[in-house]
Amino acid sequence: MQKDNLQFFIKFAYFLESSLKYRAVKNFFYNILENDDYKYKKYFDFFMIFVVLSSVTILVVDVKEHIPQWLDDFDLYFVTSVFILEYLLRFWLYSDIHKMIIDTYEESLYFDRPISKINLIKEIVTSKLDYMVSLPAIIDIIAILPSYRGIRVFRVLVLFRAFKLLRYTRSLNGFLSVLKNKKYELITLFTLFAFFIFISGTMLYVFEGANNNPNIHNLFDAFYWALVTISTVGYGDITPVTSEGKAVSIFIIMTGIGLISLVTSVIVSSFSERLEVLREDRVINELxxxxxxxxxxxxxxLGKLVAHDxxxxxxxxVVLDSDKNAAYEADKSGYRAICADATKGEVFESLNIKSHISHVLCLTSDDVQNSFIAINVKSLNEDVELTVRCSDKEIANKLKSINIDNIVVPEDIAGMMGAVYAGEPAAFEVLLSMIEDKDRTQIDEVRVEKESFMDEAFFGDIDFxxxxxxxxxxxxRGKSNNEAGNFIFNPRVDFxxxxxxxxxxxxxxxxxxxxKSMGQSDG
Amino acid sequence: MDDKKNIILFGYGSFGQQLYKNLVEAGHSVRVVSEIDENIEFALKSKTEITKINIKRDDDIKSLEIDQDKHIIYCAMTKTANNVFLVLSLRTMFPRAKIISISNSFENTRKLKYVGVNNVIDLYETTARRIANTRTKPAVTRALDEIIYHQNDLKMAEIKLSEVSFVNGKKISAVPFGKYGIILVAIIDQELGNELIFTDNRIDHKLDAGDILVIVGKTKDIENFQEILQADDLLI
Incomplete structure (x- = not known):
């Protein structure tokens, strides 16, 4: 009987694995909940922000005003079910149980031994538990609790719903990650704070706790006073009355000023460090x-001139440069710039090289570096069109052998031009103005569109x-993308x-x- | 167009070497001058005649015996500062000489022009434009490549109209360039001064002896056309 049960699960797991519909549904929910690149995710995000804010607003208004029943019902039923549904969806998406079952089953077939049910269950439970103990999941579950009306204190937990906003607003996340970056410094400083508060609070309690000061009833009051003083807030509801107590005050105020400015500077510097990264994240998002x-x-x-053109x-x-100053300069010129090492795959992957990048231009002054970048790009996606600047003939030959689309040798073009100048200065001038594109007279290409007046026309019939x-x-153009195509110079009239x-x-x-405009219509 | 020039080439770095190769291929006689030992060694290895000088000393430059009416001077030193200085010294010594220099930026082009260079090839400007063109005008890039690198025999050339030619006195539109496999791109019309004018049919210029035609065509067709031009009259 038990064996049949297991067989059923395995069969069901295989059914899910092969079902396109199941996969499509799961994929859809994954996109809408987790995939930032998904078009419609932002509408879902807006919806969730609305739900969270409305529920918090209801709580706050409820403190003094009487809210209508329908709003209370909205909060109790609608908001709660949305949250529960969301939690369950995320729980489901976090890992694939059916895959684990299949893996275990196939492994057991391979080694020819019975399925260890306990191990399988353990694996499933740990993977799901992993999700449940993660911070966002805990916040989610706490945010559901206030719907239970039995315990009044739970109402305050509605505020945890506000924490849910973090998930739906990317900028807030960025700021939190800034603080996370300085975790070590901040922990040290707060330990120091706690230490001083403990010392001076205890001292004040020792000096003034015994009836000298009517405002200090217990150790908590003394700690409270120490915190208010050290933070330079200074409410003044508790003030030391003995000279010993005042001496403690002097000590704690001095250290307080120092510590506060330290904390501030740590946070500020961390922000300015991270600002670059946040900006680059924005560039990547935009692109x-x-x-x-x-x-x-x-x-x-060269990069500057090309960017300008x-x-x-x-x-x-987008400009990539591993040098911080260069990237900063590009940013200052108003271009999208990222400070990153183009010889690594990481930055190209974050720019979605598979689907979004069409051309890569390797323009550093170092040939080896350029080839390295070119190889990196080609190994990530062969369809990207590459242009590589290369002065060394031997390196250029090597690059040709790995199908680099365009290899540009600055000395080559200029050298050729220089030779033309010697014999034919007028031709030189024509070529230069064609290449540099500075004159009002330009050289350009005009595409013949389908069904325009030029389509299927004889060359001689068009009065250029x-x-x-x-x-x-x-x-x-060649018939396929790989074919280079032909330049037909001076076509015959019957072409x-x-x-x-x-x-x-x-x-x-x-x-x-x-x-160009004539070519678009059929006029 | 086939009068071969005498050229003095200053600098034998990566650009100088390329330029030397192209100039020699075009049939000009080139004298290479350098001040960097490494480049001189390299030149000697490849059996290129080279003279070593110190460009900061006028005596050294004088010893080259430059004839300003005969020589074309190329300044192709790796450091643009050296080129600027060299143009300055050359210009003071040879006010009429034809001097062309390489540059690496718009900035330096301005400086070179100020010290009196006749023409500048901006190494990066031309390259940058070409790279940008591979992205925005791929077909133009291909076509220009064929013309610049003489692929498929295609090239750009200029022809100075001699005293005797059947086209003298004719309007451009009356000359069937296309029939000879040639496209006229620009002319220098002596009547209008030394300015280069593209012949995109805005004005139908009258051709005269002394005018310079800039044409594109296959090498054979161009040679053919030149011969035809010599004939003083032709039945078209």
């Missing part, structure tokens, strides 16, 4: 909503002259233009913009 981000690695001379073209990009453009040629082709045009900015 999380965009697709096809370009990453610039290295903010040196990309900004002008309206490309979404009256459009005030020189068309150097047509760039035709048939197709959708997806890029026309390489030289002309005034306005003329190019004109052709």
């Amino acid at each position: 999380g909503k965009r697709k096809s981000i370009t990453v610039i690695c290295g903010y040196g001379l 990309l900004e002008k073209e309206g490309v979404d990009f 002259e009256s459009l005030r453009l020189i068309v150097l040629g047509i760039f035709r 048939k233009i197709k959708a997806g082709d890029d026309l390489i045009c030289i002309g005034y900015t306005a003329a190019i913009a004109n052709l």
Whole structure:
């Protein structure tokens, strides 16, 4: 009989494992409760914040005013059921029982020995217990308690519902993590506080506890006085009356001022340290909503110029530099910047390299560093288009062998230009103005859209002259993404233009913009 | 266009070496000058003729026997400060010389222009623009690459119209460049001064002897076209 029971559970576990519906449901709840990247999570967060705030408001109003029955019912039934439901969902999501059963079962099959039921139950219970004793879970359960109307004191626990807000507001979490960072310093300081309060409180009690001071009835009063004094609050409801007591006061006030400023400075410095991290978190969050981000690695001379150009073209990009000052400088220029080591996978993963990054530009001044970053990126996602700056020919050859899309050798371009200058200064000037894009006359590409007037037209039939453009040629894409495509220079008049082709045009900015807008409609 | 130039190249660092290679490939005669022992050693190893000088001493520069009407001077030292200083000394000695220098930033370009350089190649500006273009204008990058690196025989060239040419006196629109596999990109119209004008059909210039045409085409077509230009009359 018992064996049948177990068989049933195993069967059921396999059923859950294979059920797409079950997985979809679980995944949905996971997204809405835990996944910050999920689109609709924020609506759920707003809803929970509303529920928490309404329940706290009801408690506060209830102190002096009489609240209508329906509000009380709302608090008792609706809020409580939402909280209980949430707790149970999180409990369910925390670990997969059916997976544990399957694992144990398969392990037992493998070793050919009976399933140890006790171990299995132990494993399940510990995993769920892990959740129950975690701080957020404890807060959740305490937040449910005030719904029990039997004990009045429980009502105060409604405030624990406010703690639940932490879960739904990311910025608050950030601040808490700041304090957590300085845990050691803060604990030391508070121990010191406690020590001084204990010493001076006890001293005052010894000097004035025995009827000298009518305000000090017991040791608690003395400690209370010590805390009020050392914190520089100084209510003045209890004041020392003997000169010994006043001497204790002098001592405790002096140490108090010192300690308070120490605590303040620790917290402030911790904030300023963490501010950078918080800012970077914000950058990552902002970028999380965009697709096809370009990453610039290295903010040196070249990085700066490229960032400037990309900004002008309206490309979404983020600057990475392992040097703090460089990252700070990029931030000051108004770019999104993160101080991180681009040779590590971590930062690219936090930027969602699998789905969000389209281009990575390795522009540090060190060839080896650039190759290292390039390899790092390619190993994380092969589809990212890489541009690597590299001055060393041997390293450039190695990079070519691992399919780096663009290798840019600064000396190469400039050297070629220099050679052109010697023989043909006018051609040099044309090339320079095309590359540097400084003139009003530009070189640009115009995509032929489907069903525009250029789609399926013969090259000779389009009057580029009256459009005030020189068309150097047509760039035709390869059939697949891997195929590089062809540049067809000076096409014949009977060349048939197709959708997806890029026309390489030289002309005034306005003329190019004109052709672009014409290409979109079918006019 | 095929009159080969005499070039003096200052600096033999990574850029200098590349420039040397490109210049020699283009058929110019190049004399390399450097002041860094390491580079000189490297040059000797690769059998490049090189002269060692101290650029801070005018006597050293004079000993190079530069003819300012004949030589083109390239300043391609690794340190931009050296280039600025070198341009300054060269300019005082040779007021008419053609001097071109590399630069590494907009800042330094300004300084170089101030001391009287004729032209500047900004190492980073050109590279940065190219990198940005790989992201925003990939097709343009490919096309420019073909032209700059002479891939598929494609190149940009300039032609100075001689006294005798069938195009003299004709408007641009009357010359069928396309028929010869050539695209006219820009001209320097002597009547309008030395300014380079893109021929994007805004003005139909009249061609005269002395005008310079900047064209793009296959090497063979360009050579062919030059021959045709020589003919004083042609049946089109």
